[in-house]
Amino acid sequence: MIKSLVKKGEYYDSVSLMIVGKDVSNMENVIEATVVMATKENKSILKTAGLYLDEFKQYDDTDLLIVVKSDREDKFTEIFEKVDNLLIEIRNRKDDSGSFTPKSLEGAINYQPESNLVLISIAGRYAGREAMKALKQGLHVMLFSDNVPLETEIELKKYALANDLLVMGPDCGTAIINDVPLAFSNAVNKGNIGIVAASGTGLQEVSSIISEEGFGISQAIGTGGRDIKEEVGGKMFISALNALKNDDDTRVIVLVSKPPHPSVLKKINAELKGLTKPVVSIFLGADRNLVEVNGVVAASTLEEAALLACAISENVEVSKVTEFLEARRSSYGTIAEKEVKNISSGRKYIRGLFSGGTLCDETQIILKKDIENIFSNRSGDEKHALDDSWISKEHSLVDLGEDEFTVGRLHPMMDFDLRNKRIIQEAKDKETAIILFDLVLGYGANMDPIAEILPIIKQAQAIAPGISYICSVTGTEQDPQNRENVIKTLEENNVLVMPTNTAAAEIVALILKNL
Amino acid sequence: MSFKKLFGKKMEVVNIGLNRFKEDLEQQGEKVTNVEWTPPANIDKNVLQILQENKAEIQAANEKVLEIILNGKPFLVGLDIARNVIPGMKEDLFLHSGPPLTWDRMCGPMKGAMIGAMIYEGKAKDFAEADKLGTSGKFEFSPCHEHDTVGPMAGVVSASMPVFVLKNEEYGNFAYCTLNEGLGKVLRYGAYDPETIEKLKWMEKELYPTLKNAVEFIGKIDLKNIIAQALHMGDEVHNRNRAATSLFYRAIAPAIVQTCKKPEITAKVLDFINGNDHFFLNLSMPAAKVTLDAARNIDNSSIVVAMTRNGTDFGLQLAGTKDSWFVGEALVPDALYFPGFTKDDANPDIGDSSITETVGLGGFAIAASPAIVQFVGGSASDAINYTLAMYEIAFGENNMYQIPYLNFRGTPTGIDVTKVVEKGLTPFIDTGVAHKDPGIGQVGAGVLSAPMEPFIKAAIGLSEQLKK
Numbered sequence: 001m002i003k004s005l006v007k008k009g010e011y012y013d014s015v016s017l018m019i020v021g022k023d024v025s026n027m028e029n030v031i032e033a034t035v036v037m038a039t040k041e042n043k044s045i046l047k048t049a050g051l052y053l054d055e056f057k058q059y060d061d062t063d064l065l066i067v068v069k070s071d072r073e074d075k076f077t078e079i080f081e082k083v084d085n086l087l088i089e090i091r092n093r094k095d096d097s098g099s100f101t102p103k104s105l106e107g108a109i110n111y112q113p114e115s116n117l118v119l120i121s122i123a124g125r126y127a128g129r130e131a132m133k134a135l136k137q138g139l140h141v142m143l144f145s146d147n148v149p150l151e152t153e154i155e156l157k158k159y160a161l162a163n164d165l166l167v168m169g170p171d172c173g174t175a176i177i178n179d180v181p182l183a184f185s186n187a188v189n190k191g192n193i194g195i196v197a198a199s200g201t202g203l204q205e206v207s208s209i210i211s212e213e214g215f216g217i218s219q220a221i222g223t224g225g226r227d228i229k230e231e232v233g234g235k236m237f238i239s240a241l242n243a244l245k246n247d248d249d250t251r252v253i254v255l256v257s258k259p260p261h262p263s264v265l266k267k268i269n270a271e272l273k274g275l276t277k278p279v280v281s282i283f284l285g286a287d288r289n290l291v292e293v294n295g296v297v298a299a300s301t302l303e304e305a306a307l308l309a310c311a312i313s314e315n316v317e318v319s320k321v322t323e324f325l326e327a328r329r330s331s332y333g334t335i336a337e338k339e340v341k342n343i344s345s346g347r348k349y350i351r352g353l354f355s356g357g358t359l360c361d362e363t364q365i366i367l368k369k370d371i372e373n374i375f376s377n378r379s380g381d382e383k384h385a386l387d388d389s390w391i392s393k394e395h396s397l398v399d400l401g402e403d404e405f406t407v408g409r410l411h412p413m414m415d416f417d418l419r420n421k422r423i424i425q426e427a428k429d430k431e432t433a434i435i436l437f438d439l440v441l442g443y444g445a446n447m448d449p450i451a452e453i454l455p456i457i458k459q460a461q462a463i464a465p466g467i468s469y470i471c472s473v474t475g476t477e478q479d480p481q482n483r484e485n486v487i488k489t490l491e492e493n494n495v496l497v498m499p500t501n502t503a504a505a506e507i508v509a510l511i512l513k514n515l
Numbered sequence: 516m517s518f519k520k521l522f523g524k525k526m527e528v529v530n531i532g533l534n535r536f537k538e539d540l541e542q543q544g545e546k547v548t549n550v551e552w553t554p555p556a557n558i559d560k561n562v563l564q565i566l567q568e569n570k571a572e573i574q575a576a577n578e579k580v581l582e583i584i585l586n587g588k589p590f591l592v593g594l595d596i597a598r599n600v601i602p603g604m605k606e607d608l609f610l611h612s613g614p615p616l617t618w619d620r621m622c623g624p625m626k627g628a629m630i631g632a633m634i635y636e637g638k639a640k641d642f643a644e645a646d647k648l649g650t651s652g653k654f655e656f657s658p659c660h661e662h663d664t665v666g667p668m669a670g671v672v673s674a675s676m677p678v679f680v681l682k683n684e685e686y687g688n689f690a691y692c693t694l695n696e697g698l699g700k701v702l703r704y705g706a707y708d709p710e711t712i713e714k715l716k717w718m719e720k721e722l723y724p725t726l727k728n729a730v731e732f733i734g735k736i737d738l739k740n741i742i743a744q745a746l747h748m749g750d751e752v753h754n755r756n757r758a759a760t761s762l763f764y765r766a767i768a769p770a771i772v773q774t775c776k777k778p779e780i781t782a783k784v785l786d787f788i789n790g791n792d793h794f795f796l797n798l799s800m801p802a803a804k805v806t807l808d809a810a811r812n813i814d815n816s817s818i819v820v821a822m823t824r825n826g827t828d829f830g831l832q833l834a835g836t837k838d839s840w841f842v843g844e845a846l847v848p849d850a851l852y853f854p855g856f857t858k859d860d861a862n863p864d865i866g867d868s869s870i871t872e873t874v875g876l877g878g879f880a881i882a883a884s885p886a887i888v889q890f891v892g893g894s895a896s897d898a899i900n901y902t903l904a905m906y907e908i909a910f911g912e913n914n915m916y917q918i919p920y921l922n923f924r925g926t927p928t929g930i931d932v933t934k935v936v937e938k939g940l941t942p943f944i945d946t947g948v949a950h951k952d953p954g955i956g957q958v959g960a961g962v963l964s965a966p967m968e969p970f971i972k973a974a975i976g977l978s979e980q981l982k983k
Contacts, residue, residue, distance in 0.1 A: 009967055011553040011939070015533055060557050062939065062967070099896070100903045101551040104938040107907040108529045112548040116524055121532025126554055130531055140521055144532065164519040180526045180545055183536055187543075219522060239518075246517050414535075443539040480542070 001073060004053050005080045007064040011037065012090065014123065017064075018410060020086045024068065027079060032069040035083070037061060039123075045407065105133050119182055120169075121145055127170065128152035135159050135167070143169030143224070144183050150231055153224070157235040166243075167236055169224040173200035173444070176207060176220035184413060184444035187478035191216015193309045194250035196240040198228045198257035201356030202284070202302055204440060204474050205501055206256055209306035211476045215313055218250040219243075228260035237264070238271050245275055253279045254309045256302070258361070259286035272296055280308045284358065285365050285380070302362055303502035329506055336510035339434075339496060344466025347433035348515055350374075350508055351426040352397035353419050355412040356474065359438045359501045360399040366505035371395060371512050377402050392426060395512075397436075413445040416452040427460035427467060433515060434468045435460065436508055438501060439490075441475025441483055449481060450489050457493060468511060469495045472504035553939040556971050565978040566933050569815065572981070573835075573933065576816035580834045581911040581929050583813075584874065587806030588684040591736040591798060594727040598674040601662050601691050605674060609633075610659045612670025612867040613825020614840045618649045618656065622826035622862050627705025627953020628669030629656075635702075635712050636673050642707065660821050660832070663808065664691040665800045665867035668703035668949055669826070676715075677723035679798060681738070683805040690805035694718055694726070695797040697790065698956065703866075705953030725784045729770035736766050738802040741795075742876065743915045746926075751884040752799035753868055753877030754945045754960060759795035764788055800867060803874035810834050817977055818910055819930040822873045822942065822965065826865035826949070831969045833932060836976050843968025850948045850961025851890075860958050862951040869944045869965075875913045875928030878943035878962055879905045882918045883926075887945070890960055901943045901962055902927065908934040908942065932973045941965040 012020075017035045024033040034051055036042040038059035046052040051067045059065065066083050070076060102108040109115055118134035120127050124147030131141045131148075135156065143156075148170035160167040168175050173184040174197070181187055186204055188211035197203035200222060207220050221240040228234050237257070244250045253275075260268060260283065272279060272294040279296045282305035288298050297318055299305035307321045350367070354360035360378050367374050376397040377389040386393060389404050400412040400419050412419050419437065426432045439449050446452055457469060471490055475483050487497045498504035528547040530537040540547040566573065598604045609632055611625060621629065630645035633654075639645035648654060659666045666672055678691040696714060700706040730736065741762045742750075748758035768785055775781040788794050807820045816835035823830055829845040832838070845863040852858065871877035881887065882902035885895040902918060909927030917923040930942055941964050948959040 009964075013532065013534070013552075015535070061554055062557055100900045101549055103551050103553070103904050103907050103940045105529060105531065105550060106938075107904070108531075108548045108550045110906070111903075112527055112529065112546065114525075114546075115527045115529045115548065116520055117526060118529045118531060119536055121530075121536060122552055123554075129555075130552075134529070138519065139529070140518060144536075164517065166518045166521060178522065178524065178526050180528075180540070180543065182528070182540075243518050243522070247522055249522070443543075444535065 001071070002051060002053065002067060002069045003076050004055070004068070005066040005083065006059060007066070008059070009062050010064045011062055012064065012087070015410065016090050020083065020090065023086055024066075024079070024083055027082060029070050029072045029075040030068055030079060031071065033067065035064070035066050038063040038065045105130055105137070109137055109139075115139060117142060117177065119144065121183070124148045124170065128156060131156050131167065132159065135163065135165055138163070138165070140166040141168065142175055142182055142222070143167065143172060145169070146171040150226065153226060154232055157232060161235055161239060166221070166240070168222045171226065172222040172224040174203045174220070175222040176217055178219070181443050184440070184442060185220070186211070186442035186474075186476050187480070188476055189214070189216030190218075191313070192218050192249060192251035193254060193313055194218045194244035194247060194252070195220040195254045195256060196223065196237055196244065197221070197255075198223045198225050198237060198260075199284070199358040201440060201474065202256040202282070202358035204356070204442060205302045205359065206254060206282070206306045208442075208474050208476050209303055209500055210310055211478075213307065213310045215310045218247060225258070228257050228264050230261040230263055234260060234264035234267050238267055241268070241271055245277060251277065252309050252313045253277055254305055255279065255281040255283070256305065257283055259283045269294060278312045280305050280312065284361055301366065301502040302358070303500040328503070332507050332510055335496070336507055336514060339468045339507075339511050340514045342466070343433045343468050343511075343515065347431060347466055349392075349431050350395045350397070350434045350436060350512060351392050351429070351432050352436040353422050353426070354397065354399045354438050355401055355419065356438050356440050357399045357401050359472070359474070360397050362501055363436070363505040363508070364397050366502065367395070367509050367512070370509045377404070392429070398422070413440050416446060416449070420453065420456040423456050423460050424463070427464040432464065432467055434470055434508055434511060436470045436504060439471060439473045439486065441473065441479040441481040441486065443480070445481070447480060450486055454489065454493060457495060461494065470498065470504055470508060471495050472498045472501045474501065555939045556936040556967050558936050558971050558974060562975050562978040565981050566817075566974065569981045572815045573817050576813050576835055577818050577910045577929065577931065580810045580813050580816045580818045583686070583810040584806055584929055585911070585914045586685050587739070587809055589738045589802035589805045590682050590684050591679060591730060591738055592682045593680040593730055594677055594723060595680050597672055597676045597678050597691070600680055600689070601664055601672070601678065603657070603662050607653060608655045608657060608674065610657055610662055610664055610666065610670065610672040611825060612659060612666050612668065612865060613823045613845075614828050614830025614842045615658055616656060616825045616827060620827050622865065623951045623953045624705030624862055624865060624949045625669045625826045627707050628671040628702050630953075631702045631705070631707030631711055632671045632673040634707055635715050636675060658825075659867055660823060661838070662691075663689055663804070665804045665870050666693060666703065667695070667796055667800060667868045668866045668947070669705055670867050671702060675719070677719055679801060681801045681805045682735075683809050686809035688805060688808050690801040690808060692797045692801035692804075694722060695791060695794045697787070698793070700954055700956065704949050704956045706956070707954065711954070721780050722784055722787060725771055725775050725780060726767070728774040729767050732770045732774045733766070736763070738798055739915055741766070742799060742802060743917070745795075746880055746883040746916055747919055749884055749886050751877055751880040751887065751945060752795065753871040754890070754947060755884050755887040756795040756799060757792045759799060760788065760792055763795050763798065796868065799876065800870050803870040803876060806874050807870065812837060815981065817932045819873055819932060819973070822869045822930065823867045824864040824869065826862050829864060829966050829969050831973050833973055833977060836973070836980055839976055841969045841972035841976055843966050843972065846966050848946070848948050848959070848961055848963045850959040850963065852948070852959035853957070856950070856958035860950050862949040864944075864946065864963065865949055866946070868946065872942050872944050873930060875909070875916055875926040878945035879909070879928070880916060880918065880926040881943070881945050881962065882920055893962070904940065905943060907938060908940055932970055932977065935970045936974045939967070941967055941970060
């Protein structure tokens with residue numbers, strides 16, 4: 001039976017509630033439980049989950065619903081009491097520091113008058129309003145929230161442009177401003193390479209490679225993926241590019257994104273004209289010739305873009321980068337051969353399980369050159385879209401950060417649960433030859449990825465020893481997770497760790513070709 | 516294009532949302548302030564738009580209202596019998612706390628206090644008779660607030676009760692309040708047994724004339740001054756009135772000794788005041804009332820001039836909406852309960868005493884009163900944080916009432932309804948909790964958040980006024 005406890009007018013953020021929800025679900029005698037604010041969206045989720053009660057009709061956004069399914073009627077009081085305690089704990093934890101927490105943006109600015117950037121990650125329907133308030137106070141905005149209406153994005157960016165302000169996002173996960181990594185970003189060296197990116201994990205990968213190569217970042221500006229679409233017209237992409245052009249600390253500029261809309265590309269090209277600073281672009285999946293104008297060096301992979309920027313930054317011939325990458329590719333033969341030997345017969349498919357969307361895209365692009373029929377929940381063409389994201393089909397590359405997986409859950413970079421389950425699911429499939437996964441380190445991400453994933457890898461290896469486990473690690477030595485140790489531990493446990501996402505895709509392509 | 520004041524500057528981030536992002540920035544030693552964000556009140560977009568469009572008018576009106584509040588000069592100028600001074604007071608009228616209320620909707624302690632008052636007035640002999648009279652329609656019930664009066668908890672005032680008479684010397688208006696009975700079995704918590712009535716009779720026969728003569732002898736007593744001093748001595752004059760009572764005692768005692776002819780009454784009266792830490796509550800409340808009433812009827816103002824509960828409803832009045840009440844359900848407080856009591860014993864919020872918060876005292880001044888936080892549950896830093904949060908919904912800061920710990924910053928003053936709905940943040944009220952059954956008394960205390968509903972209704976009410 002299903003019972004509920006409603007707290008009128010008690011607001012908690014969704015992450016706190018997910019944590020409480022998880023704890024409640026794990027309680028004794030609880031079959032299923034969920035703790036959510038009574039928004040329209042959440043109510044419809046409850047309906048699909050069969051946890052909706054008619055009485056919920058009267059509640060709205062500011063009311064808290066605690067729904068518990070249990071077969072022990074006598075235990076509900078006890079369960080709800082425990083939930084109450086969990087909520088009190090969460091509320092009190094906030095006050096632990098004893099320091100004052102303002103209740104509004106206005107209060108925060110009064111409290112910290114020199115504030116210059118507001119990082120917003122509340123629900124999309126509220127985020128735009130807070131962002132506009134921040135802009136009107138003359139503050140720059142990083143809008144992590146997704147589901148912000150397109151009109152709101154346009155309105156925010158128009159206002160920002162007119163007032164020399166920066167709006168990163170919506171749906172911007174990564175930025176490094178003045179050497180400070182924000183949200184999902186890596187601890188990189190300070191340097192003279194500036195990045196403008198309409199892709200979060202793309203920015204993480206490029207900035208991390210640059211830093212690991214011993215070079216550094218001046219500014220890394222995210223714009224959110226929608227910025228380069230026709231409707232937004234590249235407003236922030238272009239103004240960020242312009243800002244880097246005028247920034248004395250930036251010597252080389254890297255542009256990272258999916259192919260922009262032609263009208264936006266035209267504007268970008270116009271902006272690039274007459275630019276005295278060298279520019280490297282990686283428009284993942286775009287025709288190289290399309291963007292190689294105005295002296296821009298076009299890369300075809302994230303890694304290449306990073307290495308090109310490094311080479312230009314120290315005045316090394318860009319052809320050296322191509323030479324290096326080709327030499328490395330040819331050296332992969334032996335490694336691939338070894339992996340192929342290890343894969344038991346009858347196994348033939350790659351199963352890529354990603355937490356970074358751009359990493360999934362890049363893998364797709366690289367594999368497509370040699371391999372046919374790669375299915376994905378981020379496929380560009382309908383023919384290769386997965387019918388059901390939850391079930392792989394032949395060669396499959398799945399981004400677990402897509403909406404179908406993240407509704408009511410934390411992002412897979414933070415919470416490994418869902419991907420862990422998927423790894424086991426793929427290991428049980430007799431046709432799986434390779435399980436490929438990314439580990440994204442840095443701020444925002446899970447602080448102990450090894451503890452999360454290693455037991456699962458071991459379990460999968462026990463189920464299916466004849467599978468090749470391949471991983472790429474995005475992050476730097478300075479990141480709080482200790483990159484070196486992460487790589488070493490995975491290697492000790494028979495995971496093939498490749499230095500970059502590009503390299504991982506390349507080795508996968510080689511293995512598949514030789515299967 | 517260069518982004519204004521961004522590149523090369525020291526980052527100072529405001530984080531709204533995931534706590535993790537704040538922690539990460541702190542770990543890196545970066546300056547970050549977290550916002551404990553709540554969604555704005557669920558309110559019609561048109562209402563918000565009207566308020567937005569009339570922002571300048573509201574601002575101007577609020578400045579006027581704040582000025583009147585800050586200029587207020589509450590003085591105790593005398594004592595009298597309710598029927599002689601309270602406007603509209605008459606034989607069969609009983610005043611109560613909170614917004615308007617009918618007999619059938621009265622909560623336990625309210626009914627108990629009404630019955631007590633009927634017995635006190637000689638209208639009924641016992642419970643059964645009083646209960647019958649209550650339903651008969653023979654008596655009128657009316658909010659204290661509509662008669663220039665305030666009362667703690669049930670706040671029942673009847674015709675022959677003695678009251679303090681306060682005058683706002685700046686604007687000439689008056690306010691009234693009964694005398695505090697102390698703790699235990701008392702009328703304001705709904706007690707009506709013979710012991711309670713006997714005490715009220717003593718107050719009428721001995722306490723009242725003694726105090727009346729003493730105040731007459733002194734002339735008038737500056738209450739704003741006493742309150743300002745008491746804030747420096749650890750009171751917030753809602754739930755803690757120990758310092759203010761002591762200061763009042765110092766002011767009144769010599770006069771009582773000089774004017775009261777009977778030493779045993781002198782002793783009894785002085786003992787009574789001395790033994791009741793809450794004695795001054797019935798002066799801090801009308802002091803707030805007489806200050807706020809002068810600011811009524813200022814068109815377009817979004818500042819609250821009355822915020823009160825009757826144990827059933829929670830009601831508000833705004834300076835800009837004349838005599839309209841904006842009413843929502845009074846909630847059962849999530850308070851700290853005395854041993855042996857739980858939330859199940861508690862009555863929904865009750866009393867006019869939240870007039871103190873309305874003027875910038877009580878929960879708004881709790882940072883001045885660290886001693887009380889233990890009583891209401893929490894740490895000294897909680898007290899500071901409650902007050903700091905209230906600056907976010909206050910229109911201004913007080914000129915006289917100050918918080919020593921905050922470097923003598925004036926208390927947040929003038930609750931602005933537009934800010935309340937915009938930020939989804941309602942006032943903190945530092946209050947006592949009554950037992951739901953009459954006469955048992957106080958069962959807990961706490962710092963409570965006012966319900967949002969009346970504030971939403973007030974915002975709608977103001978927007979309708981503005982449309983005209």
